[in-house]
Amino acid sequence: MYIKSIEIKDKRFNLSDGIGSDATHTTPQYAYAVCCLKTDTAETGIGLAFTLGAGTDLICKAIEYLSVDLVGREIEELMSDFGTVYSKMVDSPSLRWLGPHKGVIHLALAAIVNSCYDLWAKSRNVPLWKLLLDLSPEELVNTLDLSYLEDVFTREQAIALLRDNLSTRDMRKKVLSTGYKGYDTSVGWFNFSDEKIVENTKRAMDNGFTALKLKVGSNDPLRDIRRANLIRNTAGCNATIMVDANQKWNVTQALDICKRLGEINPFWIEEPTHPDDIIGHKTIARAIAPFKVATGEHIPNKIIFKNFFQAKAMDFCQVDTVRVGGISEFLTISLLSKSMGIPVVPHVGDMGQIHQHLVLFNHIGMNHEHLFLEHIPHLKQYFVNPAVIVDAHYQIPQVSGSSSDLKD
């Protein structure tokens, strides 16, 4: 199967009634820069990068610049040494200046890389999670670029980590019959009224969810605290409740407000301050323990994740395959994360479509704990094969590819 041409799409979806709103991103669309690898067959590889609408066209243009060398490549041959292909793209000598490894050009790389893995799985007629499980440790690591990690994590360690977990895979394959547990982010968007949050919480619990997220970061902390109590009182003391400030606070504010939010016993505080502030996160994590800090949706690459892990500045790693350099860098960061003892709970800019595959591989292949995967339902009608949630569990995808196809 050969890549014949590349088509790029700018897909934006309007949201209504406060859906998707948070303290920082007040009026989002949900949007994808889409890389489509057309082949000599009926299959097309589809790769997504996620945005909030504005500027998606910049990523589309960058996809065009970064993907030129893929045309003419045979997919098995391409993926047999994809780490090299990846590193050529990510270190493109002049485009690299615009990052490196962050911002628009790195989002473009995400879409391109995701399209390659999608096509690979489609060409083998298996869902992405199965493709990854079918690869030998060496074959999988050949698709990664481990540069700049050598001081803490080498190619040999990556292969050993995968190999050491081969013999116990069967135990963890239980997840293929139970499905992967989900948590519900859509109960508590920032602009939702108190009444709507209560109503949504009840509906989520009725649908089997036991883990829910509330957006905080209000100008008036009392609003956050009132709403956090509301959701706790509605959901009961056994529910797992996460609060998410979406970077709104500076470190000083975060230290103050997080302590007061502690009274509702949150499972984690997400993005309590600026995503670049490693030392700030470390300070907050120390101060609010035993409450945990989660972050990662705005961390663009493996090097910054490495620093966060080294500094013990996050308790949960929320890497997102439509933010970092696609599935390749997602797997790199998941391996690194496992080796440094940090659980991966992805942020789902892809609405869980790709990540439902990736958490299965992380759990079965790397022995990452089966925690839960974020669930956001707002784009279901636009996907050809939307994720299926039954009793708050992601059902195991059976269609070939990475579930990224969008309806026309």
Added chain:
Amino acid sequence: MYIKSIEIKDKRFNLSDGIGSDATHTTPQYAYAVCCLKTDTAETGIGLAFTLGAGTDLICKAIEYLSVDLVGREIEELMSDFGTVYSKMVDSPSLRWLGPHKGVIHLALAAIVNSCYDLWAKSRNVPLWKLLLDLSPEELVNTLDLSYLEDVFTREQAIALLRDNLSTRDMRKKVLSTGYKGYDTSVGWFNFSDEKIVENTKRAMDNGFTALKLKVGSNDPLRDIRRANLIRNTAGCNATIMVDANQKWNVTQALDICKRLGEINPFWIEEPTHPDDIIGHKTIARAIAPFKVATGEHIPNKIIFKNFFQAKAMDFCQVDTVRVGGISEFLTISLLSKSMGIPVVPHVGDMGQIHQHLVLFNHIGMNHEHLFLEHIPHLKQYFVNPAVIVDAHYQIPQVSGSSSDLKD
């Protein structure tokens, strides 16, 4: 003076014969995304963001998106509270997703912000350095956005730092008669032959330069060491020689090679590894002392600089006003840097045109040490008022504005 419209230009300049090459950026152009603020007068505010050519159009498009609210604004009124204007642009709720505060959208912000200060200086008919010196501490700090720094540096501390250095300014105004010392980066580009490096070194010394830079980061470290010895032997033991790896090494390699480069007694090692690796830089700085670590040309914002300073991971701060959010964020980082005891020695993506003003203000207004400013001559013929170097010293610019005007 009102901003009537905004014109955006994509200017790329070819380089020849290995000029501009380094271990990572092998075939650069030098290029600017240019933001032009047209007014109701003959004056135009010009702001630059620097790239290596590829993708400059992406920044131009982002300038268009980020700058819309500037049309119709009066320049004195705009700059009287520019910190608020800046924070509205930098935290634009949906475009922010593409960073935040890094990559293409932040480079676009650099061009926009630089154009506002340029127009402000032109409207007052003074060179930028004099505009900045003429502002009261409060007026200057009103042009800054100090958010996310409050845990280490507040608005009150910024004002106090400037105020405390008012009474001793006259002493430091000596620099206005001597000029600001330069150092020569163009002797040792990566692709230059050994012969050319020797010849350039001799010429630079003849022209009064006593500080020179060599590009290292070769696949074969012996090449780096040979060339470092060559330049040391040619320049003599009193010359100040900096070596610059342009991010080529991982931490393990850097530790090894930096020790071997120590034999030529370098003044600093620049970008020894990936610019995002704060802990890596800290490790290297500890290991190679008394040799110093310089970095910053790829650090996009104040928050990451804050972390570098907190971790004592750099000895010299090479912030670049055409990489961070323009002159506003440059000044913020310079204040923070001063308060945390780190000297600022800018990287000059602007070829020193804007930075020749900024180092004067940093020295006279903030009491930053008068070290030296990078000098790169390759775009001289394209600027309307190119920096003038006499006996290796930048002469004090007298024309109004920030010296950013490019010939048509």
